[in-house]
Amino acid sequence: MDLLEINNLWVNTHDNKEILKGLNFKVNKGEVHALMGPNGSGKSTLAFAVAGHPKYTVTKGEVLLNGENILNLKPHQRASKGVFLAFQYPVAIPGVTVSNFLRHALKALGRESELKDFRKTVKAKLAELKIDESFMSRNINEGFSGGEKKRLEVLQLAILKPKLALMDETDSGLDIDALKIVASGIERFAQESEAGVVLITHYQRLLNFVKPRFVHILAEGKIVASGDTRLVEQLEREGYEKFVTKAPTPA
């Protein structure tokens, strides 16, 4: 059984704009997929729809997680089944510390641990991501730089250990050093877990550090090409235009 199986998914935004138009997509456990595509092709919409954002309405199709349709579940129920979305634009929560938040999240996921063990785990992950320990007592994303926000997303990934990780442009807005750190965090997670990882990105550069097994190109609301990393090279040479114009008319 596939970890994630999306069949003929149609999704509208809250202002009734049709974004996904019959998308099919599968991810097995232990696989890293790259999902690429031009601006506005529906990459983030796909991530939000799978995570259950209330502003996106599924009008047709199904999203199966380990064979179970999750479309009727609330976001937190999907999270407890193993779905994780690393946000492109993480939200600030004033007055709530990273530490408090992570403990609550673990508790909500049924994985509450002793404070001592929690601290130990966190300390190791902070070191891996080259984050100062003072980070834990700061308020979530409040006054964070772009790089800090993305690192916090990867820290959550490493600690919450989901089954399916949707990484929405985790590479955007990072300088090369930060990119390497974030990428190695994702890479380590992919290797240490049996999770399925979907890297949503515009650019090839993340894929130099995290090697996907499959590469897909999303255009005009559906996947128009799938392959391996050679597809990325082709994309770098020829641009998206070729794939967009090649897209077959919707059925």
Next chain:
Amino acid sequence: MAKEKAAIGDIGNEYQEKYGFSVDHDYVHTIKKGLSKKVVEEISHIKEEPEWMLKIRLEALEIFLKKPMPTWTDTELLSSINFDDIHYYLRPSDRTESSWDDVPQDIKKTFDRLGIPEAEKKFLAGVTTQFDSEAVYHSIQETLTKKGVIFLDMDSGLKQYPDLVRQYFTTVIPSADNKFAALNTAVWSGGSFIYVPKGVKVDLPLQAYFRINAKNAGQFERTLIITDEGADVHYIEGCTAPSFTTNSLHSAVVELIALPGSTIRYTTIQNWSKNVFNLVTKRAVAHAGATVRWIDANIGSKLTVKFPCVYLVGPKAHGEILSVAFAGSGQHQDAGGKIYHAAPDTTSTITSKSVSKDGGRSSYRGLLKVYKGAKTAKSAVRCDALLLDPESRSDTYPTMEVEERTASIAHEATVSKIGEEQLFYLMSRGLSEKDAMTMVVNGFMEPFIKTLPLEYAVEMNRLIELEMEGAVG
């Protein structure tokens, strides 16, 4: 969702179980409902007061009867108070005990259930507990008594230190200040009397707990705190009441006098049941170099009208008001603060945080006044309101009167709706909608919660969680 639905039904029960109960107490003295000259004389007589106090009471009664009801606050709710349907005096026992074992059994049980004796053992320097009109228990650490610290219920204060009381009583809040200050002055009973001598710093908080038990009760405590030069004290008050279908009235007057270089911190966690009118006047005078901090949290009551105030009368005096309001279904929290800069180099901050939900209403009313000659006075006012649903309401009425050109004033106000993006972010990490909302609200309240001693911070977080039960449909 089924679990969350159940929580909605539980909310009243939770208050009911934890605080909303009442005991069938046999009062030693009950004055029948209604207010008259005779009632005032009877209260004064029972208390064996000096003549001058009775005179003040009777004058205040005249003022109360003459003054019209205020028209600027929630007149609709105010007009539903029936002054004839209230007990102005309910004496639970004849003595204020200094050992819990001597407190009448049913009253002791009440305070046991509220966790007061336990808190006292753990982290308080002194405790007074009031049951309807009178204090029933009182204690203070011996080391403080030796240093000359006076901490008594107000009636004992008047008996033992009549000159000190007479010197300051009604000097900060005259009887004619407002209708409800007049009412309190006429029928006051209980409250705290504190004097901290020169240079004495009280390390642990002194606490008062006010409990309304009877139906149609009026509670009119009167508190007077004086810190002498360089002294320092933290006073904390809490309050709860049974959930009755009829209304109760709580109308207190609190006067603080911070003499030069002294510090008073006054923390209130108001958690009356939702049938209590809470109409309170609180004001402080801060002399040169003194600091007064009001930390005023309003969670309960039907209608609260309360604006803690600081008069900065000496150079370099400092005033802080942190007003926190939580308005749920059927509640109106009309809160805020007032600061008067009447001397040079005085500084102040007013911070207001309100959360409204389930059709609740919160108002911020603030006054900042800088008199001419209060050179280089500085003040920062900030009020933030958080609305949890479209049915709820928040209003802001800030007033600034600045007569001094060298003063610098900053003002900032925000009203935000709880963010869908914030909720989704937290929910995508596994938190239920209710937990996510509670987390956002707790975060919003964090600047207030961190001012509390740890034990109260924990209690406060718990109260917010309790309030958030049923916030999600």
